[in-house]
Amino acid sequence: MVIKNAHVLINGKLERLDIRILNGYINSLSKSIVPSDGEEVIDFSGKIITPGFVNTHTHVGMSVLRGYAEDIPFNTWLFERILPAEERLTPEAIYYGSLVSMMEMASHGVVAFCDMYFHEEMVAQAVADFGMKAVITRGLVDSNGDDNGRLDENIKLYEKWHGYDDRIYVGLGPHAPYSCSREYLMRILDIAKTNDMLVTMHFFENTWEYDRYSPEEIINLGFDKVHFIPVHCTQLKTEHLDLLKSSYPSINTVSNMKLGNGMPRIMDMLRKNIKITIGTDGPASNNSQNVLFDLRTSILSQKMRAPENFNTFEAFNAITKNGYEALRLLGGEIAVGMPADLVIFNSNHIQLQPKHKFLENLIHSFTDSVYATMVNGKFIYIDGKYPTIDAEEVLSKFSIFSKKVTGIES
Numbered sequence: 001m002v003i004k005n006a007h008v009l010i011n012g013k014l015e016r017l018d019i020r021i022l023n024g025y026i027n028s029l030s031k032s033i034v035p036s037d038g039e040e041v042i043d044f045s046g047k048i049i050t051p052g053f054v055n056t057h058t059h060v061g062m063s064v065l066r067g068y069a070e071d072i073p074f075n076t077w078l079f080e081r082i083l084p085a086e087e088r089l090t091p092e093a094i095y096y097g098s099l100v101s102m103m104e105m106a107s108h109g110v111v112a113f114c115d116m117y118f119h120e121e122m123v124a125q126a127v128a129d130f131g132m133k134a135v136i137t138r139g140l141v142d143s144n145g146d147d148n149g150r151l152d153e154n155i156k157l158y159e160k161w162h163g164y165d166d167r168i169y170v171g172l173g174p175h176a177p178y179s180c181s182r183e184y185l186m187r188i189l190d191i192a193k194t195n196d197m198l199v200t201m202h203f204f205e206n207t208w209e210y211d212r213y214s215p216e217e218i219i220n221l222g223f224d225k226v227h228f229i230p231v232h233c234t235q236l237k238t239e240h241l242d243l244l245k246s247s248y249p250s251i252n253t254v255s256n257m258k259l260g261n262g263m264p265r266i267m268d269m270l271r272k273n274i275k276i277t278i279g280t281d282g283p284a285s286n287n288s289q290n291v292l293f294d295l296r297t298s299i300l301s302q303k304m305r306a307p308e309n310f311n312t313f314e315a316f317n318a319i320t321k322n323g324y325e326a327l328r329l330l331g332g333e334i335a336v337g338m339p340a341d342l343v344i345f346n347s348n349h350i351q352l353q354p355k356h357k358f359l360e361n362l363i364h365s366f367t368d369s370v371y372a373t374m375v376n377g378k379f380i381y382i383d384g385k386y387p388t389i390d391a392e393e394v395l396s397k398f399s400i401f402s403k404k405v406t407g408i409e410s
């Protein structure tokens with residue numbers, strides 16, 4: 001496939017370039033590419049192309065619970081509303097919930113995400129069918145050393161799905177320091193080291209987590225020796241941040257604000273050159289899966305103290321290069337040899353004017369759906385449509401399962 005006449009975002013600047021895509025990768029990039037006989041040609045005059053965006057923390061299946069628990073404190077939200085409803089979740093509910101979350105993400109330029117939940121085999125199937133990229137992890141929790149087979153499930157998931165179609169990878173997802181015993185965390189870390197698996201965990205989201213462990217105690221179990229995405233980090237103090245030097249914190253500002261869990265020390269992290277990334281968290285606590293909205297909220301939360309904070313370059317990196325690195329995927333920029341994970345915008349979109357300030361407009365102004373999103377050279381969203389699925393059928397099944405899970409008769 002050859003894309004002609006597009007304006008391509010490279011190092012923060014737009015350049016008029018053609019792109020040849022071969023076997024899902026960017027094969028060449030130059031002012032003028034002459035298509036070969038039989039090669040598909042797309043004229044993207046009037047379009048702007050950027051690298052795809054990455055959402056480093058979510059629970060995609062939870063879209064069936066979107067709007068189910070609102071305006072209540074975190075402990076009530078989690079222990080009295082979400083956990084009991086999760087007992088009613090079925091594999092089918094997770095499958096259709098995952099598709100709906102991915103539909104939303106794709107319409108906002110997200111090409112890859114990191115997930116932690118249960119029935120993850122259905123999340124994997126949904127990712128396989130939809131065409132996105134993901135690192136999936138089974139949420140791991142134990143009680144007095146008994147985890148009800150969750151870790152075995154995570155390993156089976158790894159054996160079956162890790163590396164699928166160069167799009168699906170499997171990591172390990174200890175839920176949080178407060179829901180895992182020290183011995184269990186050490187077992188998980190051992191498996192992560194042996195198999196070189198990514199680990200992600202909710203990390204010091206609440207002050208009461210200090211009652212059980214300190215951040216040092218947790219990291220020193222070996223989280224600094226594995227590829228680690230700590231999520232939230234809202235209650236970490238400045239002196240704890242050196243513990244995260246080799247990790248990729250997932251900043252979930254919207255979820256943290258909505259559930260009253262405080263703000264992570266974003267500027268301190270940036271000053272320490274910690275590679276921060278952006279996550280939406282699940283649709284039951286955000287409730288959107290539009291990572292650009294989370295990015296903008298995170299930026300504003302820092303600029304309210306000083307407008308020079310969290311600049312455009314740092315912001316774009318957080319949802320592109322850092323996100324890819326966090327998920328251990330090749331990509332995050334438009335260059336020869338990179339996968340064709342692209343987001344396409346209409347350059348005439350009113351929120352992107354003036355055109356010569358595209359990146360600033362994208363970060364601070366754009367709220368709409370993108371024109372198209374491509375993963376490994378295939379469109380997963382284009383001009384309001386989802387070419388890989390039957391959107392109408394998905395939404396109808398989703399509605400049935402959402403009603404079942406939330407206890408509303410259909």
Ligand SMILES: [Zn+2]
Nearest residue numbers: 058202281282
């Ligand atoms: Zn979460």
